[in-house]
Amino acid sequence: MSTVDLEQVSCWFGNVVAVNDVTMRLGPGVTGLLGPNGAGKSTLIHMMAGFLAPSAGTVTLDGRPLYRDQEIYREVGLVPEREGMYDAVTGWSFVLANARLHKLPDPEAAARRAITTVEMTDAEGRDIRTYSKGMKQRIKMATAIVHDPAVLLLDEPFNGMDPRQRLHLMTLLHELGEHGRTILFSSHILEEVEQIAGNIEVMVAGRHAASGDFREIRRLMTKRPHQYTIRSTDNRMLASAIIAEPSASGVELVTDVTGGSSIHVQATDFHAFIHTLPRLASRRDIRLLEVRPADESLESVFSYLVNR
Amino acid sequence: MPETDDAPGTGAIHDIGYRHYDGPRLGASYIRRSLFLDTLRGAFGLGRSARSKVMPFLLLGVMVLPSVVIGIVAGYFGFDALPLGYTEYVFTLQVAVTIFLGSQSPVVISRDLRFQVAALYFSRPLSRQEYVQAKYAGMAAALFLLTAVPTTLLLAGALLAELPLADQLPDYLRAMAGCGLYALVLGGIGLVVAAMTPRRGLGVAAVVGVLLVLSGLQASVGALASEFGNDTFSGYTGLISPYTLVDGVVAGLLGAESTIDQAPPGTWGAIVYLTVALLLVVGCYAALVARFRKALS
Amino acid sequence: MSLINTQGLTKRYGAVVAVDGLTVDVEAGVTGLVGANGAGKSTLLKIFLGLLTATEGRATVLGLDVATKGPEIREHVGYMPEHDCLPPDVSATEFVVHMARMSGLPTTSARERTADILRHVGLYEERYRPMGDYSTGMRQRVKLAQALVHDPGLVLLDEPTNGLDPAGRDDMLELIRRIGTEFGISVIVTSHLLGELERVCDGIVVIDAGRLLRHSTTASVTATTPIVTIEIDGEQAALLGRLREAGVSVVSDGRLLHVDVGDEAAYDIVRDTVAGLGLGLVRLEQRRHRMSEIFTGRGADA
Numbered sequence: 057m058s059t060v061d062l063e064q065v066s067c068w069f070g071n072v073v074a075v076n077d078v079t080m081r082l083g084p085g086v087t088g089l090l091g092p093n094g095a096g097k098s099t100l101i102h103m104m105a106g107f108l109a110p111s112a113g114t115v116t117l118d119g120r121p122l123y124r125d126q127e128i129y130r131e132v133g134l135v136p137e138r139e140g141m142y143d144a145v146t147g148w149s150f151v152l153a154n155a156r157l158h159k160l161p162d163p164e165a166a167a168r169r170a171i172t173t174v175e176m177t178d179a180e181g182r183d184i185r186t187y188s189k190g191m192k193q194r195i196k197m198a199t200a201i202v203h204d205p206a207v208l209l210l211d212e213p214f215n216g217m218d219p220r221q222r223l224h225l226m227t228l229l230h231e232l233g234e235h236g237r238t239i240l241f242s243s244h245i246l247e248e249v250e251q252i253a254g255n256i257e258v259m260v261a262g263r264h265a266a267s268g269d270f271r272e273i274r275r276l277m278t279k280r281p282h283q284y285t286i287r288s289t290d291n292r293m294l295a296s297a298i299i300a301e302p303s304a305s306g307v308e309l310v311t312d313v314t315g316g317s318s319i320h321v322q323a324t325d326f327h328a329f330i331h332t333l334p335r336l337a338s339r340r341d342i343r344l345l346e347v348r349p350a351d352e353s354l355e356s357v358f359s360y361l362v363n364r
Numbered sequence: 365m366p367e368t369d370d371a372p373g374t375g376a377i378h379d380i381g382y383r384h385y386d387g388p389r390l391g392a393s394y395i396r397r398s399l400f401l402d403t404l405r406g407a408f409g410l411g412r413s414a415r416s417k418v419m420p421f422l423l424l425g426v427m428v429l430p431s432v433v434i435g436i437v438a439g440y441f442g443f444d445a446l447p448l449g450y451t452e453y454v455f456t457l458q459v460a461v462t463i464f465l466g467s468q469s470p471v472v473i474s475r476d477l478r479f480q481v482a483a484l485y486f487s488r489p490l491s492r493q494e495y496v497q498a499k500y501a502g503m504a505a506a507l508f509l510l511t512a513v514p515t516t517l518l519l520a521g522a523l524l525a526e527l528p529l530a531d532q533l534p535d536y537l538r539a540m541a542g543c544g545l546y547a548l549v550l551g552g553i554g555l556v557v558a559a560m561t562p563r564r565g566l567g568v569a570a571v572v573g574v575l576l577v578l579s580g581l582q583a584s585v586g587a588l589a590s591e592f593g594n595d596t597f598s599g600y601t602g603l604i605s606p607y608t609l610v611d612g613v614v615a616g617l618l619g620a621e622s623t624i625d626q627a628p629p630g631t632w633g634a635i636v637y638l639t640v641a642l643l644l645v646v647g648c649y650a651a652l653v654a655r656f657r658k659a660l661s
Numbered sequence: 662m663s664l665i666n667t668q669g670l671t672k673r674y675g676a677v678v679a680v681d682g683l684t685v686d687v688e689a690g691v692t693g694l695v696g697a698n699g700a701g702k703s704t705l706l707k708i709f710l711g712l713l714t715a716t717e718g719r720a721t722v723l724g725l726d727v728a729t730k731g732p733e734i735r736e737h738v739g740y741m742p743e744h745d746c747l748p749p750d751v752s753a754t755e756f757v758v759h760m761a762r763m764s765g766l767p768t769t770s771a772r773e774r775t776a777d778i779l780r781h782v783g784l785y786e787e788r789y790r791p792m793g794d795y796s797t798g799m800r801q802r803v804k805l806a807q808a809l810v811h812d813p814g815l816v817l818l819d820e821p822t823n824g825l826d827p828a829g830r831d832d833m834l835e836l837i838r839r840i841g842t843e844f845g846i847s848v849i850v851t852s853h854l855l856g857e858l859e860r861v862c863d864g865i866v867v868i869d870a871g872r873l874l875r876h877s878t879t880a881s882v883t884a885t886t887p888i889v890t891i892e893i894d895g896e897q898a899a900l901l902g903r904l905r906e907a908g909v910s911v912v913s914d915g916r917l918l919h920v921d922v923g924d925e926a927a928y929d930i931v932r933d934t935v936a937g938l939g940l941g942l943v944r945l946e947q948r949r950h951r952m953s954e955i956f957t958g959r960g961a962d963a
Contacts, residue, residue: 092826093797218853219695219956244826247856330894330941338936343928347945358827382781382844385774385812389736389765398762413750413791479748484807487710487740488763489732 058118058131058206058238059083060104065113067099074099076262077113082207082240086233088253089242092362095259097242098137101209104240105134117207130158133200137211141192143185147176150184151198158203170198175224189216197225201232208232210241214248226252250354258361265364270357277360281305281322282329283350288319289343295319297336303328318346395490396498403502407468416471423464424510427457431514435521446522450532450539451611451620453518454511454546458607462575464510465550469558470567472503473652478562482656496652503555507547515539535620542614549606549641550575552648559655578605586624599629603640612637664689664815664847665709669718672704672871679704681871682718691841691848693858693879696868702851705868706817710735723814736765739808739816743823743851746804749793753784753803756792757810764811771810778806781844782836798829805836815847816840822857830857837861855952859883867955875955882955888948891918891931894941903934919948 060082067075075096082104091097102108103115106122106129115122122128142150151170155163171180174194179187184195193216200208210229214222230252233239240257243249249256250270258265266273274282288294291309298321299307306322323329337344350356402411408424409417434448448456476482485495519536523529557574558567582605589598602608608624615622616634628637665687672680679701696702707713709722711731720727725734747756754775761771779788782802787795792803801821808816821837822830838861841848852858858865859879867875893900897913904911907930910921920927935942 090827092828093824216853219855219953222853223953223956244830245854245856246827247854327894327941330943331939334932334936334940334942338933341929343925344932344942344945345928346947347942349944352944355827355831362828383777384845385766385770387770388767389811390767391765392732395763395765402759411755416750475748480742480744480746481748483742483744484740484746484760485763486712487735487738487742488760489735489765490763491732 058236060122060207060238060240061114061116061119062100062104062110063114063116065103065110065115067096067103067108068111073262075103075110075259078259078262078264079113080257080264080267082238082257084233084236084238085255086229086239086241086253088249088256089240089259090244090246090249090256090358091242091259091265092261094261096262097259098211100259101134101211101240101242102136104207105132105209107134130203131205132207132209133203133205135193135196135200135208135210135213137215141184141196144183146181146183147171147187147191147195147198148180150195151180151202154199155202160203166202166204167198170202173201173228174198175221190218190221193217194221194225205237207238208240210239212243213241214243214245222248246354246358256354258358260362260364265361270354271352273361274352274357275326277357280351280360281324282326282352284319284321284323284329285346285348285350286319286321286333286344287316287346288337289345290340291317291319293340294337294342297340298333301329301332301336303332320350392489392491392494395488396494399490399495399498400502400505403472403499404505407472407503407506409471419467420464420506423460423467424513426460427510427514428517430457431517431521434518435524438521438527439525443525444527446518446527446532448518449621450515450518450535451542451614452623453515453539454543455607455611455623457514458579461507461510461546461550462572462579465507465554465575466568466572468506469503469554469571472506473499473555473559474562474567477559477655486656492656493653496649496656500551500555500649500652504547504551507551508543511543511546512540515543538614538618538620541618542610542620545610545613545641546607548645549610552645552652553606556648556651556655559652575606579607581605582608596629599627599633600636602628603637606644609637609641609644613641663687663721663724664692665720665722665849667718667720670708670715670720671717672708672713673716678871680708680715683868683871683873684718685866685873685876687849687866687876688864689847690863691837691850691861693862693865694849694851694868695853695855695858695865696851701868701871702819706740706819706851709817710738710740736811737814739811739813739846741804741808741816741818741821743819745800747792747795747800750791752791753779753788753795753799753806756803757806760807761810766811774810774812775806778810782806782809783832797824798826798832801825801829801833802836805833809840809844809846813846815849818848818850820851820853822852822854834861855955859952865952879952882952883949885947885949887921887923889920889922889928889931890944890946890948891920891935891942892916892944893918893935894943895938899938900934900940903938904931907934 062078062080065075065078066073089097099108103110104122106125109123117128117131120128148167148171152163152167155166160166171177174197176191176194176198179191184192187195193213197213214225217225226248229239229241255268256270257267295307295309298304303323303325304321305324308320309317310320311317333347405411408420431453434446438446454461486492519532522532553574554571557571561567561570582601585604586598586601589601602612602624611623612628614620616628616637628634663686667683667685670680670683704713708715708720708727711727711734714728722734723737727734757775757779758771761775762768766774779785782805784799784802784806787799792800805821818837822833825833834857837848837850840846850858850862862879864878865882897918901911901913909927909930912919920931922928
């Protein structure tokens with residue numbers, strides 16, 4: 057099992073409080089760590105990797121504290137954001153050295169597997185200084201998975217990767233998650249987080265702002281009416297039917313630049329609205345062409361959380 | 365408020381959106397001149413924080429003060445010649461010049477390398493050569509000011525001490541030529557060394573270090589050569605340090621008195637000194653142009 | 662007018678081929694440049710700026726030949742590098758004025774345009790502070806400002822959203838869109854993030870190993886398909902069953918259902934079935950192709 061627990065964790069550097077009273081549980085599967093710049097994500101990740109001691113609270117893996125526990129390093133892999141690599145060795149030797157440092161029974165095989173997984177076999181014989189940013193990222197990735205850890209922590213792992221490499225890494229993380237590994241990655245690219253992370257954890261100014269499935273989080277924001285955009289074969293009729301319902305607080309007929317029209321709805325009772333809409337349309341024989349939640353995306357949820 | 369028929373409307377909204385530019389785009393020579401002026405000003409900390417003015421103006425003060433004092437003393441005591449000659453002045457104060465060079469070379473050249481600003485310059489109409497020309501000229505101009513101002517003040521002091529102009533002028537003019545050559549030679553060396561070490565602290569130390577080492581080397585080798593009594597050889601030891609090199613050119617070619625014991629031997633000596641000085645300047649320029657080839661994004 | 666035109670453009674560094682026979686015609690507007698190879702991208706940008714001579718082939722930028730009219734091109738092109746390039750001890754105003762003059766603007770015009778441009782990029786309040794204090798977002802804006810201050814006809818933006826958090830990225834993308842539309846300046850944006858490019862670009866050029874892989878308009882790459890995606894609140898099974906019984910072609914995809922609406926009656930059948938089963942309709946959208954399909958192989962050909 058591989059559950060990372062943070063219990064009322066704070067981390068400060070002098071007067072700067074990077075992480076402020078965070079309680080969080082990280083289980084198997086892929087979790088996305090989000091937050092504005094400076095929210096404390098990197099600090100959090102480094103504490104989970106055992107490189108930084110919490111100033112207060114406990115960070116444990118399956119009950120054992122992580123900081124400076126040598127055994128723990130076998131279970132955890134970290135892909136840090138900063139570059140910090142030896143330029144003058146080849147990719148292969150770097151990964152192999154890491155495998156040996158982990159005292160793996162068959163370091164060559166492990167290094168071979170890791171490098172193949174990140175698709176760096178062609179370039180492994182070249183010095184790291186000749187690598188592009190994306191290639192360096194992949195080598196870092198290889199060193200983090202060479203010892204097959206149960207927990208994998210990645211700090212902005214997609215940085216510098218081109219679309220093909222990104223898709224590849226996303227698939228890789230998804231698969232590892234499916235196989236029961238605990239994976240946490242931080243990213244600013246919300247479209248990608250949406251695609252592979254089942255759960256998200258949001259940090260704002262060092263505080264733990266929200267956690268869970270982002271759709272669930274959106275439902276919890278009851279003070280914010282859900283925004284819907286609807287196109288149908290008779291917008292005005294549908295609009296008048298919608299506003300007659302208690303689940304909607306506002307309805308607006310909108311014409312866009314191309315001349316197409318749609319309805320913007322503010323739904324105060326999300327659950328009731330989505331059940332009512334098809335009935336209303338069906339009864340009046342109005343064809344629904346598009347029903348689109350305008351703020352259901354991770355983007356909107358995130359911006360609501362940050363701007364609270 | 366009642367509207368009358370002949371009162372025009374009193375409200376208006378003006379367009380403050382993006383405006384295109386149809387004005388002149390002055391060419392590369394304007395740009396190079398602007399960069400030259402900015403470099404010259406930057407070498408004295410003008411247009412930057414107060415802190416960056418301290419060192420250059422302090423050193424300018426150090427350079428100027430002795431010339432003023434000499435002028436006052438000469439006038440007061442009625443000397444019939446300046447105790448320190450025009451062509452000896454800069455050489456005597458070379459430590460101050462070296463420190464200025466060390467302190468300001470990084471300001472002139474390393475910043476653009478260290479923070480990779482060079483990429484922004486080169487995406488503009490300015491070519492690499494023009495960029496280096498402007499920077500080199502700016503640094504040389506700053507050094508020229510640093511050396512020519514005190515030299516000129518010496519002349520002013522001499523004139524105020526009622527020393528005859530006709531006597532002072534030849535040496536003064538030789539010294540001014542020397543200032544020009546000092547500016548080019550020292551400027552080149554300072555910029556090249558600083559361009560090789562983008563970290564500012566290291567740049568200062570490196571430039572000062574190089575010049576001090578060369579000076580020291582020249583002094584020891586020169587003294588040893590004199591000991592062995594070989595005048596020709598010892599005459600060429602001046603090539604080792606840029607200060608003695610320029611002094612040698614001024615002495616050998618323009619007929620001034622050499623500040624050090626080992627003067628360049630004869631006409632050939634003078635020509636060799638001049639050639640070395642010119643090669644040094646050209647070499648430094650070429651080295652800088654090459655250094656900035658790597659700096660393209 | 663064609664913005665950038667290349668014919669058989671090739672650049673070799675010894676054995677490495679950074680650009681390989683690239684023939685492409687880019688039109689005015691906002692164009693995305695996606696490339697698998699980092700070396701190829703920076704080589705291409707340098708060639709467009711007239712700073713690097715090609716091994717083979719030709720290229721023109723804004724109608725000017727890159728081989729002969731380099732300085733003139735650089736008078737009318739702005740460049741925003743990917744890397745950090747701002748000295749810390751100078752203010753944004755001072756820096757941009759200096760750069761404006763380095764592009765050939767007389768001092769007065771340089772000052773006026775600097776003030777204006779800093780306002781347009783959203784950096785007005787902080788413009789007198791030394792740039793060492795700036796956040797990543799502010800730095801990106803200054804980099805953008807120096808690329809725009811001399812009113813170029815084209816700006817090359819190299820990964821402009823790098824290092825920005827979601828709010829910052831949104832702002833930057835919005836700004837880029839404005840540059841292309843309101844300011845009337847053509848833009849070439851390089852990025853690895855196809856989602857972004859979908860949002861701001863009119864067209865996209867995809868380069869792989871130095872060769873042209875694809876050149877399409879965004880519209881064609883994100884064209885709609887005759888498939889409608891549905892998301893409901895509740896159990897899918899019953900809905901699936903009823904729809905299929907009614908002869909509707911439908912496929913389940915995790916939480917979503919994809920319905921073929923080639924026969925438009927399908928819309929109504931779906932609506933009535935959902936209502937009849939008392940399910941909630943969370944979403945009903947026409948599925949569009951995504952740019953990422955270029956790389957995964959699926960997708961419409963332009």
